[in-house]
Amino acid sequence: MRIKKALLPLVVISILLFTSCIPNKDLVYLQNSKKNEKSIEVSESVSKPYRVQTNDILNISIKALDQRLVEMFNPSITTSQGASQLSQQSLYFNGFSVDDHGNIRVPVLGELNVLGYTVEEIRDVLEKRLLDEYFKSExxxxxxxxxxxxKYTVNGEIGKPGTNVLYQDKVNIMEAIANSGDITMTGDRKNVQVIRKLPHGFETHTIDLTDVSAIESPYFYIQPNDYIYIKPLKQKSWGTGTTGMQTIGTIITALSLITTTILLTRNL
Structure with missing residues (x-):
């Protein structure tokens, strides 16, 4: 009977260790369950080019042999040193904003509908209009x-939550998370939530970043104004610690507190 009583604390500690510690498989990104496969090809549907939506801001630059002819098309800020510089703030005020009808207002050309176009298609339309109506090929x-x-926003169990802007044509969710300080140990990498703005409204999708097949997801590459939410693991709410040593420390502290309380009660 005494042996059973002595083993009881060990059993309780073992159960707490197994249930409260975060296993390594929940922390490693892009694990390949099929060990014989060396690589996975990204499907075409994942890497489709982004199509412009309302409230996007475009940076349009037009150059020519005589640059004076196209100065009005090129919003820029000149610094005290005389250099031309474009910042995120200046692009907000001087860039070409896509209105609620999908139009941008271009000097001389007037309103131009760009909703659903890729940036390459917009470039082709601009070049054709300008050459046909105002400029010569020479x-x-x-x-x-x-x-x-x-621009994207990351919130939840992330090192640096908030809104970030990356000046790249394509950004995958791994790069976005790394740029925001990485997911904390108590963040759920298996259930990352992406809220995406689409022409018909908002869509929510979850992606498992511990599985290598995540690179085949249409949400692996983020889009402008994506909202990424990292949910907490259950271990965070339990408060027992994320590693074995932390859990043992928590248990010892709790047992010491209980023992002290019992001893003080008996002495009263």
């Missing part, structure tokens, strides 16, 4: 169209 006109940064 002007050697060169048009560049880009999104004014890829």
């Amino acid at each position: 002007s050697r006109m060169f048009v560049t169209v880009k999104l004014a940064g890829l």
Whole structure:
């Protein structure tokens, strides 16, 4: 009977250790369950080009042999040193915003509908309109169209929650998370939630970042204005610790408190 009583605390501690510690498989990204496969190809549907939506901001740059002819098309800020510089703030005020009808207002050309177009398609439309109506091929006109940064928001169990802007054409969710300080140990990597704005409204999707098949998800590459939410693991609410040593420390503290309370009660 005494042996059973002595073993009881060990059993309780063992159960707490197994249930409260976060296993390594819940922390490692992109694990391949099929060990014989060396690589996975990304399908075409994942890497489709982004199509412009309302409230996007475009950075349009037009160059020609005589740059004075196209100055009005190029919003820029000149610093005290005389260099031309575009910041996120200046792009907000000087870039080409897509209104609720999917139009941008371009000097001379007027309103141009770009809703659902890729940046390459917008560039082709601009070049054609300008060459057909205002310029000649001898002007050697060169048009560049880009999104004014890829803005996204990360919240929840993340190192640096908040809104970030990356100046890249494509950003995957792993890069976005790394740029935000990585998911904390108590973050659920198996159930990352992505809320995406689409023309018909918002869609919510979950992606398991511990599974290598996540790279085949249409949500692996983020889009402008995506909201990424990292849910907490159950271990966080239990408060027993994320590692074995932390859990043991918590248990010892709790047992010491109980023992002290019992001894003080008996002495009263």
